[in-house]
Structure formats: C-alpha cells, structure tokens
Amino acid sequence: MRTVFAGEAIQFxxxxxxxxxxxxxxxIGDKQIYGLLGPNGAGKSTLTKVMxxxxxxxxxxxxxxxxxxxxxxxxxVGYVPQDLALLYDLSAYENVMFFxxxxxxxxxxxxxxxxxxxxxxxxxxxxxxKPKKFSGGMKRRLNIACxxxxxxxxxxxxxxxxxxxxxxxxxxxxxxxxxxxxxxxxVYISHYMEEVEKICSHVGIIDNxxxxxxxxxxxxxxxxxxxxxxxxxxxxxxxxYAKQLxxxxxxxxxxxMVEIGIPKNDVGAITVIKDAFGEEVKSFQYISPNLxxxxxxxxxxxxxx
Ligand SMILES: Nc1ncnc2c1ncn2[C@@H]1O[C@H](COP(=O)(O)OP(=O)(O)OP(=O)(O)O)[C@@H](O)[C@H]1O
Numbered sequence: 001m002r003t004v005f006a007g008e009a010i011q012f013x014x015x016x017x018x019x020x021x022x023x024x025x026x027x028i029g030d031k032q033i034y035g036l037l038g039p040n041g042a043g044k045s046t047l048t049k050v051m052x053x054x055x056x057x058x059x060x061x062x063x064x065x066x067x068x069x070x071x072x073x074x075x076x077v078g079y080v081p082q083d084l085a086l087l088y089d090l091s092a093y094e095n096v097m098f099f100x101x102x103x104x105x106x107x108x109x110x111x112x113x114x115x116x117x118x119x120x121x122x123x124x125x126x127x128x129x130k131p132k133k134f135s136g137g138m139k140r141r142l143n144i145a146c147x148x149x150x151x152x153x154x155x156x157x158x159x160x161x162x163x164x165x166x167x168x169x170x171x172x173x174x175x176x177x178x179x180x181x182x183x184x185x186x187v188y189i190s191h192y193m194e195e196v197e198k199i200c201s202h203v204g205i206i207d208n209x210x211x212x213x214x215x216x217x218x219x220x221x222x223x224x225x226x227x228x229x230x231x232x233x234x235x236x237x238x239x240x241y242a243k244q245l246x247x248x249x250x251x252x253x254x255x256x257m258v259e260i261g262i263p264k265n266d267v268g269a270i271t272v273i274k275d276a277f278g279e280e281v282k283s284f285q286y287i288s289p290n291l292x293x294x295x296x297x298x299x300x301x302x303x304x305x
Contacts, residue, residue, distance in 0.1 A: 004029065004154055005027065005154070006027045007063075008025045008060055012050055012055060013058065021043050021046060021209045024047065024060075026204050026214055029185075033180050034188065034203070035189075035199075035202070035203045035217075036189045036206065037190070037193075037206070037295060038206040039207055042207045042209070043209045044189050048189065051187075052079055052156070076153040077156065078154065080146075080157045081158055086143060087131075088130060090130065091130055092118065092123055096149050097114050099147075100114055117146070122171055136163045136168070137167070137172075140163075158189045161173070193291050193295065197291050202216055203291065205294070212299065217291065220294055222289075224298065225289035228263075228286060228287060229262070231257065232273070233281070234280050235256065235279075235282055236256060238253035238257065248260045248273065270284075270286060
C-alpha cells in the first residue's frame, strides 16, 4: 500500500501552557476512506489544519506523497471545511469557478472541471442559482463541489453531513463512495458513527491529542472488543430478576430492559440465556461488536458527549 500521508510525533499547541497534539502519529494509505474520530476537543480540526499546512507544528514530521509539504503537494489535497465557505452573492457555477481559479485552473479545463464538480454533487441544473436560496444539504453539496473542482488526489471532509436532511446525507455519502471509486483518497471526519461504519475502510481514533488506534474497520473492531451485547425485554421489571441475573455480565438495566455482555464468538450463549428466562422474554436483540463500543472503550466517552 502506498502511503499518501504520514505524520510522526506531531506536536502542536496554540499556547505554551496547553499542548493540543501530543506527539501524534498517523498514516493514511492510497485510496482509503479514512474515518477520523474523536470526542469534542480531541484535536481533529487542529490536526486537519496542521495537515493542510495552515498551522505549523512545533515538533514532529509530516509528509504528503512521500515529500515534505510544498506547493505541488498542496495542490493534490482538497479540503471541505466544516463551516461553509461559499460566496453568497455569486451563483453556484461562479462559486465553483472561483475555487477552481484559486488552484490555477484556466480556460476549457476550468469549465470542464466546474461542470464535473457540479454534476458530481447533483447541482448542475441549479448552477445559475445563488446559494443563499439553497437548502442546508444543497449548500453542503456546493461546498464539496468547491473542494473537488481541482480534482485532488486526497480530499479531507470535515463533518460534511451536519445539519442536512436524510436525502442529501445519502447523496453526500454516495458521492464520497463514488469519488473513492474513481481513485480519490478520502479523509472523513464525522460525529456519526453509523456513517463511518458505512463508508470508511479505515479508522483512526484520537483523543487528548494522541492517536489511540488505527487500522481497518474490521481489525479495530476485532482487536478492541471482547463481547457482544444481548438486549432482553422481559415481562417484568428487571429488579424482579435480580437473583437470576447475578450469574451474568449485566451491563445495564432500565425498567424491563436488560443488557447482558456475552463473549463475542459464543453464539450458543444467546440460546442459554434465552432458555434460562423462557416465557419471561418478550423480545431480544443481538448487537454484534461495533465501532461505538471500541470508541467508548478507548475514550470512555460517547462520540456525541
Ligand atoms: N484557535 C485556537 N486557540 C486556542 N485553542 C484552541 C483553538 N482552536 C482549538 N483550540 C483548543 O484545542 C483543543 C482541540 O480543539 P479542536 O477544535 O482541534 O478539537 P476537535 O477534535 O476538532 O473538536 P470538535 O469535535 O469539537 O470539533 C481544544 O481544547 C480547543 O479548545
């Protein structure tokens, strides 16, 4: 696998008292969809700014495409910021043109790329409208078109689905998958665990300015989880079964709901527990180990805390 980004022991602080990135190392491989996860304040945006060369690290080493960052590597990286970066008095077409020109595109190539970007996000028919009339989802899609107009090899998207309707969200996720299929490496920052599980091939979890783990989605789930969860809905309040529940690894109880941790590859445990409660079981649900569990185990926080 070719590495497109390699960061080693990156250190960064806005002021001397409080380091934000504390010797963080991570690597992103060619054509990956790399999900960058971390609780609020973990340092994701700061890391992104350092990766883009907008902030200079005080220590460590970083390389794009096996080179030190320079004007030519910068041109190969696109960025879609969390805050919409649009010019509201220009049309959608003019917005994308503007960003294309910033990357030195000209003439026919510029026009072709603007058309490609707008078609890609499904806004070609609306190209002459001004974004102030757009819905939240359309603005987000235009933001993405501006980030991909120069056909970057890597695109970094910072929470691109925040505040959009489900239809636009699906369009955005499909567009990201399509971009990846045509060879673009994607760095995807999101607070939505289910989105990361749906589209990302690789995941890195950071907290407190350090990388806690990185790898393929499957490897991370396998390595950092030891149990699955069986959710039981019982006929009576869970307190009525206190004695019976003693022998299990009860994770939580709420009314007549009980969550029991079971060894992740021990499917037989489900039958044993169900049989033990017999008619008392109203319904049950098996939750296989997932990224949310890994995140909670490593950070002791929920992603949206
Ligand atoms: N411009 C700044 N000046 C001083 N401190 C900052 C600045 N920007 C961020 N910080 C601090 O750096 C730390 C990391 O913030 P950062 O925005 O990188 O985290 P994040 O993981 O992107 O969080 P979120 O998920 O909330 O966007 C936080 O403690 C934050 O308060």
